[in-house]
Every structure is written in C-alpha cells, then in structure tokens.
Amino acid sequence: xxxxxxxxxxxxxxxxxxxxxxxxxxxxxxxxxxxxxxxxxxxxxxxxxxxxxxxxxxxxxxxxxxxxxxxxxxxxxxxxxxxxxxxxxxxxxxxxxxxxxxxxxxxxxxxxxxxxxxxxxxxxxxxxxxxxxxxxxxxxxxxxxxxxxxxxxxxxxxxxxxxxxxxxxxxxxxxxxxxxxxxxxxxxxxxxxxxxxxxxxxxxxxxxxxxxxxxxxxxxxxxxxxxxxxxxxxxxxxxxxxxxxxxxxxxxxxxxxxxxxxxxxxxxxxxxxxxxxxxxxxxxxxxxxxxxxxxxxxxxxxxxxxxxxxxxxxxxxxxxxxxxxxxxxxxxxxxxxxxxxxxxxxxxxxxxxxxxxxxxxxxxxxxxxxxxxxxxxxxxxxxxxxxxxxxxxxxxxxxxxxxxxxxxxxxxxxxxxxxxxxxxxxxxxxxxxxxxxxxxxxxxxxxxxxxx
Numbered sequence: 001x002x003x004x005x006x007x008x009x010x011x012x013x014x015x016x017x018x019x020x021x022x023x024x025x026x027x028x029x030x031x032x033x034x035x036x037x038x039x040x041x042x043x044x045x046x047x048x049x050x051x052x053x054x055x056x057x058x059x060x061x062x063x064x065x066x067x068x069x070x071x072x073x074x075x076x077x078x079x080x081x082x083x084x085x086x087x088x089x090x091x092x093x094x095x096x097x098x099x100x101x102x103x104x105x106x107x108x109x110x111x112x113x114x115x116x117x118x119x120x121x122x123x124x125x126x127x128x129x130x131x132x133x134x135x136x137x138x139x140x141x142x143x144x145x146x147x148x149x150x151x152x153x154x155x156x157x158x159x160x161x162x163x164x165x166x167x168x169x170x171x172x173x174x175x176x177x178x179x180x181x182x183x184x185x186x187x188x189x190x191x192x193x194x195x196x197x198x199x200x201x202x203x204x205x206x207x208x209x210x211x212x213x214x215x216x217x218x219x220x221x222x223x224x225x226x227x228x229x230x231x232x233x234x235x236x237x238x239x240x241x242x243x244x245x246x247x248x249x250x251x252x253x254x255x256x257x258x259x260x261x262x263x264x265x266x267x268x269x270x271x272x273x274x275x276x277x278x279x280x281x282x283x284x285x286x287x288x289x290x291x292x293x294x295x296x297x298x299x300x301x302x303x304x305x306x307x308x309x310x311x312x313x314x315x316x317x318x319x320x321x322x323x324x325x326x327x328x329x330x331x332x333x334x335x336x337x338x339x340x341x342x343x344x345x346x347x348x349x350x351x352x353x354x355x356x357x358x359x360x361x362x363x364x365x366x367x368x369x370x371x372x373x374x375x376x377x378x379x380x381x382x383x384x385x386x387x388x389x390x391x392x393x394x395x396x397x398x399x400x401x402x403x404x405x406x407x408x409x410x411x412x413x414x415x416x417x418x419x420x421x422x423x424x425x426x427x428x429x430x431x432x433x434x435x436x437x438x439x440x441x442x443x444x445x446x447x448x449x450x451x452x
Contacts, residue, residue, distance in 0.1 A: 002399065007052045009395060047352065051392055054348055057341040058396035059403060062427055064341075066400070067407035068334030069423035072327045078249045079323050084189040085136070086278045086286070087293060088246045089120050089313040093141065093269035112308050117266075120274040120311065127303040133289050135279040138188050140181035140244070144173040144270040148227060150254075157217050165213060176227065176256045176264065177244065185244050188275055192242065194257060201225060201232040202257040204242035206250040209409075211239040214254065225256070228263040244273060246314050248323045290317050342431060345392070346438035350445075353385055357446035381446055389439050 095108045095116040115123055119139050125131060151158050151170040162170065182204075183193040194202055203218065205211040215238050217223055223234040243252040258264070278289045292298050293315060304311060368377065404420065 003052070003056065006055055006395065006399075007048060010048045010051045010055070010391075050348065050352070054345045055392035055395050055399070057345045058393055059399040061338045061341040061345070061431065062396060062400040063403040063407060064334050065338040065427040065430065066404050066420065066423045068330050068338075069426055070408070070420045072331050073422060075248065075323055075327045079320055082243070082247050082249060083316040083319050084191075085246065085275050085316065086289075087134070087274075087276055087313060087315045089124075089274040089293075089311055090245070090271050091120055091123070091309075091311045092116060092271050094267060109308055115307075115309050120272055123304075123309060123311065124300070127300055127307065127309070129292070129300050133279055133292065134276040136188055137274065137276040138184045139272060139274040140177065140185060141269045142244070142271050142273060143176040143264045143268040145176065145227060145268055146173060148174050148176070148225060148256075150174065153214075153225060153254075154217055155223070161213060161216065168213075173270070174254060174256050175270070176258055176262075176268075178260050178262065178264070179257050180260050182242070182244065182255075182257050185273075185275060186242065192240075194240070194242075196235060196257065196259045198259050198261060199231070199233055200235040200259070201227075202235050203239045204252060204255040204257060205239035206241045206243055206252045208250070210253045214239050227256075227258060228265070228268075230263060232258060232262075244275075246275075246316070246319060248319055286317070290315060294318060338427075338430070339434070342434050346435050349389055349392075350438045350442040353388055353442050354445050354449065357381075357449045361450050377450070378447060381450065382443055385439065385443050385446060389435070389442075393435065 093116050095113050097113065098105060098107055100106070115126075121131065121137060121139055131137070149170065150168065150172050153174055154161055154170070158170065161168075179194060179196045179202075186193045196202065203214055205214055218234050218237050218239065221234075221237040224231050225234075226232075239254075241250075242255070243250070244255065245252075278286050280286050280289060292300050293313060294317075295301070404424075408420070
C-alpha cells in the first residue's frame with residue numbers, strides 16, 4: 001500500500017501543484033517561476049516510477065539509519081546498566097523424577113534431585129570450586145505457584161487482553177521473590193530497593209510493552225492476588241522497574257515481590273539465583289577466573305557435567321562481548337545500506353537533472369533572448385533543481401515518521417525512544433552532507449551546461 005500510494009502521489013502531485021500555484025498570481029508570474037513549474041510538471045510526469053523508487057530508497061535510508069543508530073545507542077547504555085556484577089548463576093530447584101524439556105521427556109538421577117535442593121554455592125563447593133575466587137556473593141530463591149499464572153494475575157481483564165494480545169502464554173506461572181531477598185540483589189546491583197506491608201505486593205517489570213499490558217490491570221488501584229491462600233493488594237497502580245538477572249537490555253516481563261511472612265514453602269521453589277563479583281583487582285585476573293566458568297574444559301564445568309548437574313549462567317564479559325559484536329554488525333549493515341541507498345538516489349537525481357539541463361539548453365537560450373538576465377535564469381535553475389531534489393525527500397521524511405515508529409515497536413525492549421533524537425540528528429547530518437553535496441554539484445554542473 002505504501003509503494004502504490006507513493007506512485008499515485010507522484011502521478012498526481014505535479015499537476016496539483018501547478019494548478020495551485022497558477023491561482024497564486026503573485027508567485028506564478030514572478031521571475032521565471034512559470035518556466036520552472038512547467039519544467040517540473042513535464043519532468044515528474046515522465047519520471048513517476050523513478051521518482052517513486054528514489055523516494056522509497058530515501059525512506060529506507062532515513063528509517064534504517066535512525067532506528068539502527070537508536071538501537072546501538074540503547075544497547076551500549078543498557079550494557080552498562082544491566083551488567084552490574086561479574087557473574088549470574090542459576091539452577092532449577094526441586095527437580096522431579098521425570099520432566100519434559102522442549103517436548104522431550106527426561107529422567108533425573110537421585111544425585112541430581114538431591115543437588116537441586118541445595119544452594120548453588122554448596123554445589124560449587126561440592127564440585128571443587130574454591131569460593132575465594134568470588135566475593136559479594138548473594139543467593140536467593142525464586143518461587144512459583146501453579147495457582148498464580150499470568151491468567152490469574154490479569155483476572156477479570158483476561159478475556160479483553162486475550163483478544164488484543166492472543167500470542168501471550170497466559171498459562172505461564174508468575175515468578176515470586178521475597179522482598180528481603182530482592183533487596184539483597186538490588187543493593188548489590190545498585191538499583192532501587194522497596195518496602196512492603198504484610199498485605200501488599202509489588203509487580204516489577206521493565207520490559208516496556210509487557211509493563212503497558214500489566215498496567216492495564218494495575219491502573220484501577222485495587223488489584224488483589226492470592227498466594228498460598230492469602231490475599232495481597234498491589235502497593236502501586238503501575239509496574240515498578242527492577243530485575244534480578246543480568247541481560248543485554250530491559251527484558252524482565254514480571255516479578256512479584258511479596259512480604260517476608262508470605263507462606264511460601266520449599267516445594268514452591270522454582271530455581272535459585274546466585275550473583276557475585278570476581279575477587280580480583282585487574283582485568284587480566286578477571287579473565288583467568290572467567291575461564292573457570294566459561295571454558296568447556298575447565299575442571300568445574302567438567303565435574304558438573306560428569307555428575308549430570310546443570311547450572312546455567314551469564315558473565316559480564318560474555319554479555320558485553322556478544323552485544324558489542326552485535327552492535328558493530330548492526331551499525332555496519334545500517335551505515336552500508338543507508339549510504340548505498342542515499343548515494344544511489346542522489347546520483348540518479350543528479351544524472352537525470354544534468355541530462356535534462358543539456359536537453360533543455362535551447363529553452364534557456366530563449367529565456368535570454370526575451371530579456372531574462374543571468375541572475376533570474378540561475379535562480380530559476382536553482383529552484384528547479386531544488387524542487388526536483390526536495391519532492392522525493394519531503395515525502396520520504398513523511399513516510400519515515402511512521403516507519404521509525406513501527407521499527408521501534410518491533411524493537412521494543414532493545415531500542416529506546418529517548419535514543420531516537422540523537423540518531424535522527426546524526427542521520428540528518430549524514431544526509432545533509434551527501435544529499436546536499438550532490439545537489440550543489442548538480443546545480444553548478446547544470447549551470448555550466450546551460451551557459452552560452
């Protein structure tokens with residue numbers, strides 16, 4: 001629809017502009033404007049397809065550069081914010097004898113089931129790790145309850161939300177964390193800590209699109225949930241920001257904070273999380289400890305593998321390396337595609353205009369013969385080329401206003417609107433330099449062509 005509408009706009013635009021300007025006699029009859037408008041009208045009528053393609057290429061340039069640079073800036077900022085410690089480790093708690101993973105049935109050994117009931121720190125010690133390599137160790141349990149799913153949380157708004165957001169897995173169990181456990185993690189991460197009364201809860205969610213959905217439920221101000229037979233009321237009428245697991249961006253879709261006296265039992269533990277820093281001072285020493293947790297042939301990982309124990313984890317170094325590589329690739333592709341589209345569009349316009357100037361040389365000679373001086377002729381040429389370069393660019397900018405908004409929706413959670421303005425400014429500068437250079441080169445080239 002966008003492509004078709006672009007073609008139709010150029011198909012009808014020239015005649016429309018001519019009709020409008022003809023009624024504005026003080027503009028139409030000034031200098032050589034009559035000549036300029038007739039020239040533009042003839043050109044666009046014969047270049048509908050090429051002008052449409054150029055407009056769409058400029059639209060792609062603006063959208064790709066702006067959204068990708070915003071994505072890169074957001075990723076770089078989030079990397080600093082979302083990696084406050086050196087390592088996160090987590091493992092499943094209370095493993096059953098038989099469970100399914102990705103549709104495949106798995107059996108667990110007695111040793112695996114027993115290990116799932118002990119803290120991660122104890123597991124690491126049992127598998128030969130000297131815990132002196134870590135400092136600032138904080139380990140917390142994360143609970144779930146099969147009677148508190150996303151469907152239960154949404155309550156009487158479930159049917160309405162399901163129609164608007166049918167792809168959400170509403171049978172997912174909500175994650176529950178005690179307030180004191182969360183505050184230990186928050187203190188270590190350097191993020192906001194919270195307080196709760198005995199009958200209150202807080203929903204933490206920093207994934208923007210998911211937070212907006214949850215806020216539809218919380219905005220009434222009186223939202224209750226039931227945990228282990230006790231009702232809790234939301235302390236706030238909106239989600240609060242926070243997270244417990246490091247990531248490349250804000251992707252926490254929901255954690256419920258409850259008071260410490262909430263009757264959560266050991267069998268409700270879904271997993272345990274350990275956060276810590278490396279007990280070193282230099283980057284080189286950090287890399288040595290990193291090998292313990294990241295290299296497949298390390299003694300610790302080999303011991304865990306031999307005992308059938310699965311501990312997942314993320315390290316700050318790995319997150320930064322992977323994200324930096326991704327950001328570099330995104331930036332390179334965006335700049336490459338953007339610049340190629342921009343240069344191609346500008347070159348086509350310039351070549352077409354230079355050709356037209358050569359073909360219309362006789363018309364400019366007639367303007368001189370009827371008394372137009374060189375200033376009026378040069379001004380007419382400048383306006384003609386300006387309109388010729390400006391029309392596809394203006395329509396491309398209008399397209400981009402909506403295209404960039406759509407891109408940010410698709411990139412929700414990893415690209416932020418507040419990084420958009422610097423990206424747009426950078427895009428304007430790049431386009432101004434390249435597009436402006438081609439415009440001026442075309443003007444001076446055409447000026448030389450039409451000289452007697």
